[in-house]
Every structure is written in C-alpha cells, then in structure tokens.
Amino acid sequence: MDFYTRTKQFSLKEISPKAKQLDEDAVFPKEIFDKLGSEGYFSLLIPEAYGGEGKGLSEHAQVCMALAESSATVGLCYMMHNVALMCINNHGDESLKQKIFTDVVKNKKLLALAYSELGTGTHFYKPEISAKYTSTGVTLNGTKSMVTSANYASYYLVLSPAKEGEKLNNWIVPLEAKGLTFLLSQWDGLGMRANVSCPMEMTDLFLENEYKIGEDGSGIEQVFATVAPFFLTGLASVYSGLSADIYQEALQHATTRKYAQDLSLSHIETVQIHLSRLYTKMVGTRTLTFEAARSYDNQEADAVLKIIAARIFASEGAIESATIAMRVGGGKSYNKQTSLERLLRDSFASHIMAPSVDVLNIWLGKAVSGQQIP
Ligand SMILES: Cc1cc2nc3c(=O)[nH]c(=O)nc-3n(C[C@H](O)[C@H](O)[C@H](O)COP(=O)(O)OP(=O)(O)OC[C@H]3O[C@@H](n4cnc5c(N)ncnc54)[C@H](O)[C@@H]3O)c2cc1C
CATH class of the missing domain: 1.20.140.10 (Butyryl-CoA Dehydrogenase, subunit A, domain 3)
Structure with missing residues (x-):
C-alpha cells in the first residue's frame, strides 16, 4: 500500500470526524499528533540508518495531501515537521542527527519552523532578531511572529544573523530552553485554526554551538x-x-x-x-x-x-x-x-x-x- 492510501485510511478514521471541532476549538490537535507519532509518521523522512522510513519528497507530498483532505490545518502542522527534519538531515552534523533523530524515532517528538518575523514578513530569510556570539554558543533575543505547533513541538528551527555580514545561521531551539515563551493568546486565525501559529519570544536565550545546523553562516x-x-x-x-x-x-x-x-x-x-x-x-x-x-x-x-x-x-x-x-x-x-x-x-x-x-x-x-x- 502506498503512503497516500495508508494515510488516507488514517485520516478518514482519526481526523475527518474531528475536523469541525478543531476549527471551533483553535487548539493544537495533540491527540491526533500523538497518534501520528505512534504510527511512525514523524519518522517518514528520517534515514533508515537512524531508524526512520528513509523516504523522500514524493512520500512527503502523499502524506501531507492525504492528511489535508481531512483537515488542512493538520496537514500544515505535519508538513513543517518534515521540512525541519530534512534541514537537519541534509546540513546537520552527525551528533545533531543522532540526538534529534533518536528523540523523534524513540520519543515521537515533533519539530516546527520559527522563521517569520513581524519586521520582514513574507521575506522570512531576512531575520532581524539579535544574535550575540561567544566561543561556546549564541544568545538570541527577539520575536518570531507566527509559529505553527507552538508549545507542542519539542524543537523549533530559528534563523538568525551569523557572526559576519549578511550571512545567516539556522539553529534548533529546544522547547525547554530558558528564555523561550509563546504568546498563545495572540492566535485567532481566520482559518487553519488548529495551527496555533502564535508569536514566539526569545529573551536572553542561550544555545550551545551544538544546536547550530551546519557550517557557520550556511543558513x-x-x-x-x-x-x-x-x-x-x-x-x-x-x-x-x-x-x-x-x-x-x-x-x-x-x-x-x-x-x-x-x-x-x-x-x-x-x-x-x-x-x-x-x-x-x-x-x-x-x-x-x-x-x-x-x-x-x-x-x-x-x-x-x-x-x-x-x-x-x-x-x-x-x-x-x-x-x-x-x-x-x-x-x-x-x-x-x-x-x-x-x-x-x-x-x-x-x-x-x-x-x-x-x-x-x-x-x-x-x-x-x-x-x-x-
Ligand atoms: C496559517 C499560517 C501559518 C504560519 N506558520 C508559520 C510558521 O510555522 N513559521 C513561520 O516562520 N511563519 C509562519 N507563518 C507566517 C508566514 O509564513 C508569513 O511570513 C507571514 O504570513 C507574512 O505575513 P506578513 O503580514 O508579515 O506579510 P507581509 O510581508 O506584510 O506581506 C503581505 C503581502 O505583501 C505582498 N508582498 C510583500 N513583499 C512583496 C514583494 N517583494 N513582491 C511581491 N509581493 C510582496 C505579498 O503578497 C504578501 O502576501 C504562518 C502564516 C500563516 C497564515
């Protein structure tokens, strides 16, 4: 059975009956995502060597589409998880892959993207948050404007200015990082209401260098x-x-x-x-x-x-x-x-x-x- 058909069966049973309620409640669909995690969907793109399914863009498309046919907001939250994982897979070093992939495969952790900012809007690849560097890591200060899966996801990819010039760094911020807060009360979306895409504030949030994805300045x-x-x-x-x-x-x-x-x-x-x-x-x-x-x-x-x-x-x-x-x-x-x-x-x-x-x-x-x- 292909991934579209398998996911369609899951969606019809687990998501379609709840789609209306998700819109009315405007809270993250934790129960559905816990089931997606336990059925292995979070590991779809993780290479087999790390315990995942090792699939590619076609399967990503099939699963996202089948989820969205029952609830677009569920499809959207799931989609971002896969994007974040692929960034780590394609650019992260071995120890970061071991750490994050193991946490996803074993503990069913979800990832999210915290890129957009109020100042630069749709041009999310031009971050304005402040990044102060030491030899051991970075201290981030600033706000990301709309972060889907806020407070449920365990890791958030954050783009920041790099040490030099126009370059960027791509960081992975754990949910439990000190100085991280979500302004959930600011979410009242017109649609996609289970996304809970609210602002994410970082106040003197320190990350060690091991949380940087890839080479310095490669964001x-x-x-x-x-x-x-x-x-x-x-x-x-x-x-x-x-x-x-x-x-x-x-x-x-x-x-x-x-x-x-x-x-x-x-x-x-x-x-x-x-x-x-x-x-x-x-x-x-x-x-x-x-x-x-x-x-x-x-x-x-x-x-x-x-x-x-x-x-x-x-x-x-x-x-x-x-x-x-x-x-x-x-x-x-x-x-x-x-x-x-x-x-x-x-x-x-x-x-x-x-x-x-x-x-x-x-x-x-x-x-x-x-x-x-x-
Ligand atoms: C449901 C939802 C979920 C989201 N989830 C996330 C998330 O998880 N993570 C995240 O980082 N972001 C997320 N976002 C934010 C999103 O990706 C955009 O960054 C954000 O919506 C931009 O909003 P803005 O009002 O600042 O747009 P603005 O930058 O003010 O743009 C408004 C409009 O102006 C036009 N425009 C602007 N510049 C140009 C240009 N140069 N050329 C042509 N037209 C232009 C475009 O039509 C654009 O739509 C989410 C947004 C939505 C709606």
Whole structure:
C-alpha cells in the first residue's frame, strides 16, 4: 500500500470526524499528533540508518495531501515537521542527527519552523532578531511572529544573523530552553485554526554551538537547498488536499440538496459546470504536485520550477475552488450548515504563507526567463 492510501485510511478514521471541532476549538490537535507519532509518521523522512522510513519528497507530498483532505490545518502542522527534519538531515552534523533523530524515532517528538518575523514578513530569510556570539554558543533575543505547533513541538528551527555580514545561521531551539515563551493568546486565525501559529519570544536565550545546523553562516544556503523544496511541495500538497476536500463537500451538497419533488442541484447545468471546474482543479493541482515531487526525487533539471508552479497552482486553485463551492452551497453554506465556509477560510492562508504567491510568481517569471532569483 502506498503512503497516500495508508494515510488516507488514517485520516478518514482519526481526523475527518474531528475536523469541525478543531476549527471551533483553535487548539493544537495533540491527540491526533500523538497518534501520528505512534504510527511512525514523524519518522517518514528520517534515514533508515537512524531508524526512520528513509523516504523522500514524493512520500512527503502523499502524506501531507492525504492528511489535508481531512483537515488542512493538520496537514500544515505535519508538513513543517518534515521540512525541519530534512534541514537537519541534509546540513546537520552527525551528533545533531543522532540526538534529534533518536528523540523523534524513540520519543515521537515533533519539530516546527520559527522563521517569520513581524519586521520582514513574507521575506522570512531576512531575520532581524539579535544574535550575540561567544566561543561556546549564541544568545538570541527577539520575536518570531507566527509559529505553527507552538508549545507542542519539542524543537523549533530559528534563523538568525551569523557572526559576519549578511550571512545567516539556522539553529534548533529546544522547547525547554530558558528564555523561550509563546504568546498563545495572540492566535485567532481566520482559518487553519488548529495551527496555533502564535508569536514566539526569545529573551536572553542561550544555545550551545551544538544546536547550530551546519557550517557557520550556511543558513541561507539551507533555506534555498532544503527548506524551499520541502516547504513549497508541502504547501502544494496541503492546498491540493484542501481542493479535494472542497470538491467532495460541494459534490455531496449538489447531489443531496433537492427542491420539493424535484431533482438535486447537480441536474442544473450551471451547477454541473461548477462541479466540472472543481473536479478539474482537484485533479490538476494534485497531478502537478505529485509530478513536481517525482521530478525532484529524480533530480531533474526543472524540478524546482515545477515545485514553485505547483505551490502557486495549488494555492490559487484552493481559493478559486472554495469560492465556486460557496456558490454551489448557497445560503446553507453561508449559514455554516456545511463545512464549505470553514474550507473557504482555510484556503485564505494559501496566498500569504511565505514566500507568498505574489513573491513566487515574480521568482518563477524571472527563473523561466533566465534571470537570477534570490
Ligand atoms: C496559517 C499560517 C501559518 C504560519 N506558520 C508559520 C510558521 O510555522 N513559521 C513561520 O516562520 N511563519 C509562519 N507563518 C507566517 C508566514 O509564513 C508569513 O511570513 C507571514 O504570513 C507574512 O505575513 P506578513 O503580514 O508579515 O506579510 P507581509 O510581508 O506584510 O506581506 C503581505 C503581502 O505583501 C505582498 N508582498 C510583500 N513583499 C512583496 C514583494 N517583494 N513582491 C511581491 N509581493 C510582496 C505579498 O503578497 C504578501 O502576501 C504562518 C502564516 C500563516 C497564515
């Protein structure tokens, strides 16, 4: 059984029945993540030598998509864990890998990304927090603006200025580090409400050098070599999954809602056109996302272009699908009697998550015309 099918079974049983409640409660879905951990999903990308499954971008896409088809907010929290793990895998030294991978495999620990800041917003690779260096480590002061899985994840990747010039360092901050606090009361997201993506404050937070990922000053290379492909494919997968959820909900409504002694909405030609567009977006975003991941796993030259395209297509597709679906859902959906308004709210995170779709459209336009992107 492939990872998509296996995860789909998990999602239908463990997540779908709780999706509405997750949105209403706006708290981190601890029970679901404890189950994901105990079923081995946290180790999907950890190499077999460290006790993981040793899988790649294609399986990352399959799992994120299948989770998001039941709850996009669950898919998003999970996606970030995999991105952080891959950074350690591709750039961390042996002792850091041993320490973190063992903690994930044995103790089912979750990772998260604390990159964005208020001052630099969507340009998360330009941190402004302060980093004071000694021979043994760094002292961090400052605030990360939106940290998904806040307070539940056991480790947070943090980008800081390096010792010199424009360079960056990528750190791994343990939850129990002294000086770390989360402002959970500041989270009241429009959608993706189980993300609890609140600010994270670091006050005189000291980290020993062993918590630095990779060579000194290599943070920006890590962002473009590893964070970008896994994060963008993760987003493409989550928003493709959301489009599938929207399609299913609209189809269900269109085939069951009837006027007295009449046929269902799905017999009206305009509704048929809406369903056609929803199906096309679901299949199109899913197909491009899996193709981009396949292309990356096979080290093809245009893989990164396809990954950016998949992220743009899936994000725009989710918002367009949600808008069309609300028309199918009519007043019943407007009055929150279907889940379509929740899915519409979830879809609005897609454009703005860094790097935003606006920024990525510019990057892709530059890249295909042979110009340099950051
Ligand atoms: C649900 C959710 C979860 C998140 N989780 C995390 C997380 O776990 N970790 C994390 O680090 N961050 C996270 N973020 C933060 C996110 O990735 C962005 O950094 C943040 O949303 C940027 O917000 P901002 O208001 O500062 O955007 P701004 O930087 O103010 O940008 C606003 C808009 O301006 C436009 N814009 C800005 N600059 C340009 C440009 N140069 N070219 C074209 N258009 C431009 C873009 O359209 C952008 O959407 C999360 C965000 C959301 C919505």
